[in-house]
Amino acid sequence: MLVIIRPSGEIALKSPRSRRNFEYTLINNIRNTIGGGKIWRSQGVILLEVNDNNANIEALSEVFGISSFSPVIAIKSNNLEDIVNKAKEIFAEIVKGKIFAVRAKRIGSHSFTSLDVERRAGEALYPYSKGVDLENPEVEIFIEIRNEMTYFYHKVIKGPKGLPVGVAGKTVVLFSGGIDSPVATWMMMKRGSVPIILNFNLGGDLHKELVLKELNMLKRWSGGHKLKIFIVKGTDVFIKLSQVERRSRVVMLKRVMYKTAEKLCEKTNAKSITTGESLSQVSSQTMANLYVTEYGIKYPIFRPLIGFDKEEIVDIARKIGTYKHSIKLPEYCAISTKARTSEDLNEILKNEERLNVDYEKILENSEVIEL
Ligand SMILES: Nc1ncnc2c1ncn2[C@@H]1O[C@H](COP(=O)(O)OP(=O)(O)OP(=O)(O)O)[C@@H](O)[C@H]1O
Numbered sequence: 001m002l003v004i005i006r007p008s009g010e011i012a013l014k015s016p017r018s019r020r021n022f023e024y025t026l027i028n029n030i031r032n033t034i035g036g037g038k039i040w041r042s043q044g045v046i047l048l049e050v051n052d053n054n055a056n057i058e059a060l061s062e063v064f065g066i067s068s069f070s071p072v073i074a075i076k077s078n079n080l081e082d083i084v085n086k087a088k089e090i091f092a093e094i095v096k097g098k099i100f101a102v103r104a105k106r107i108g109s110h111s112f113t114s115l116d117v118e119r120r121a122g123e124a125l126y127p128y129s130k131g132v133d134l135e136n137p138e139v140e141i142f143i144e145i146r147n148e149m150t151y152f153y154h155k156v157i158k159g160p161k162g163l164p165v166g167v168a169g170k171t172v173v174l175f176s177g178g179i180d181s182p183v184a185t186w187m188m189m190k191r192g193s194v195p196i197i198l199n200f201n202l203g204g205d206l207h208k209e210l211v212l213k214e215l216n217m218l219k220r221w222s223g224g225h226k227l228k229i230f231i232v233k234g235t236d237v238f239i240k241l242s243q244v245e246r247r248s249r250v251v252m253l254k255r256v257m258y259k260t261a262e263k264l265c266e267k268t269n270a271k272s273i274t275t276g277e278s279l280s281q282v283s284s285q286t287m288a289n290l291y292v293t294e295y296g297i298k299y300p301i302f303r304p305l306i307g308f309d310k311e312e313i314v315d316i317a318r319k320i321g322t323y324k325h326s327i328k329l330p331e332y333c334a335i336s337t338k339a340r341t342s343e344d345l346n347e348i349l350k351n352e353e354r355l356n357v358d359y360e361k362i363l364e365n366s367e368v369i370e371l
Helices: 018-036 057-062 080-095 115-130 180-190 204-219 232-243 246-268 287-294 310-320 346-356 361-366
Strands: 002-005 039-044 045-049 066-075 099-107 139-146 149-153 159-160 168-173 193-199 227-232 366-368
Touching: 002 057, 002 149, 018 045, 018 057, 018 099, 039 246, 045 366, 057 066, 057 149, 057 159, 066 080, 080 115, 080 139, 080 149, 099 115, 115 139, 168 180, 168 246, 180 204, 180 310, 193 204, 193 232, 193 246, 204 227, 227 361, 232 246, 232 346, 246 287, 246 346, 246 361, 287 346
Parallel strands: 099 139, 168 193, 193 227
Antiparallel strands: 002 045, 002 066, 039 045, 066 149, 066 159, 139 149, 227 366
């Protein structure tokens, strides 16, 4: 089976060098997702040839950097008669009893126009059909002539767009296992970033199990990249936090998480931290508290959900398959405790000094898993 894969429009706008890099990363990601086949670039598109007709090409709809793809039939000819005959052979059955339209595209120089192809193939298929309607057809027939090759197809399957995972560097994701952080992870992957997952385990085996189930869903979108997960023993941190006033514990815990993420960035050469925070969603996510939480952190902090409503986040979580696991995660008391809406920076920094948390040690004691 042969498939034409169209990269996201954004990739075509890059300089030739960046474009080549992006396309090579995309090719690798496609190869790792499909697990084999021959794959090559050809004038703005990628062609994939797989021997097995049952190959799971549907998986391409979860590879970032793909705008759309189509299974095609190809002939090595750009002769108008050959094209019309082949179109009749392939599509007579498909237009049967249907209103159809032929769309043609050409790259290279030919003795005919795209309109000639549309007219001639349209005439040849007309007797089999219920008629032609260029505005609202029931079936669209596509004929793409690329120099000496001609490709025929009638399905255009949407890809997820975005950029190929791997082109934008690594980000350490603070991954709770709740609804939001898996969506934030997905959005960073959509922009080409490889996530390094940092989870503070606050709920033992059940928490770990749900986090891994969510990551298994996200893995499908990773373009074959392995996901590295650091699971920190939350109890170690809790013991320390018991020294802090109850109402400040949430922001303090968040700060410990950010500081640990900062350390993990250093160790893994990641260039940013990502969280699932959305402005004012809960008291620890007020602007004033976010300021205190991230104060002095050396790396940019990305919050792809900052302007999203909960319902919008839930819609994406359902689409990417993490929602059904996230909703099973109980609220853990240290996090659900109400925070002050505006923590005092100096107080928090004083507490931090007093607690003297060893972030290096936290990471050393974490469990590392690769999916
Ligand atoms: N146990 C945890 N381990 C790692 N990161 C966490 C943890 N808890 C929270 N975070 C980070 O802090 C962000 C905000 O968490 P919080 O619990 O305040 O809000 P939330 O809306 O419930 O987030 P989520 O739905 O992602 O759990 C999370 O999106 C995540 O990035």
